[in-house]
Amino acid sequence: MxxxxxxxxxxxxxxxxxxxxxxxxxxxxxxxxxxxxxxxxxxxxxxxxxxxxxxxxxxxxxxxxxxxxxxxxxxxxxxxxxxGETGLGWNASRKTIDASDEWWDERLKVLFHLCLLTCFL
Known part of the structure; x- marks a missing residue:
């Protein structure tokens, strides 16, 4: 507890x-x-x-x-x-968003830049 x-x-x-x-x-x-x-x-x-x-x-x-x-x-x-995205799905067995590697690479770049910005504000 x-x-x-x-x-x-x-x-x-x-x-x-x-x-x-x-x-x-x-x-x-x-x-x-x-x-x-x-x-x-x-x-x-x-x-x-x-x-x-x-x-x-x-x-x-x-x-x-x-x-x-x-x-x-x-x-x-x-x-x-x-x-605004098409072609996304849900992988029920893995419980994750189902998307291409290129899609994930782009989103991770954006999230990384947002994290950097918030760290320095």
Whole structure:
């Protein structure tokens, strides 16, 4: 068990937890509990309750929101990577983006330059 700075228990997410969390969030959005860009109080309460029922893990709103924010960043990266691109796919067995070596070389150059820029700002 890993403790957080405030003495709480750190959240541990396996693939099943992530899928369950996403399913719960989608249902709450469909129910109208995310009227803008964030869940309302009822939405977060429902997410916490349903997540505990499905997984047996009692995570608080902060832990769940941290996961939401992390997944959102990953989704944005994915959409940026494939923006305007054709011929990309998903390799289910390797769980990776399926693209040519040339495509990856170009994207890695861009990411390298972005990392260099942010290091010196």
């Amino acid at each position: 890993v403790k957080t700075k405030d003495g709480g228990v750190a959240a541990f997410w396996d693939n099943t937890d992530v899928l369950n969390f996403c399913d719960i969030c989608i249902k709450e959005i469909e129910l109208g509990n995310r009227p803008t860009t964030h869940f309302n109080k009822e939405g977060w309460r429902n997410v916490m309750i349903k997540f505990e029922e499905m997984t047996g893990k009692k995570y608080d709103k902060v832990q769940l929101k941290n996961k939401w924010d992390h997944l959102k960043k990953e989704w944005k990266l994915w959409t940026d990577l494939k923006r």
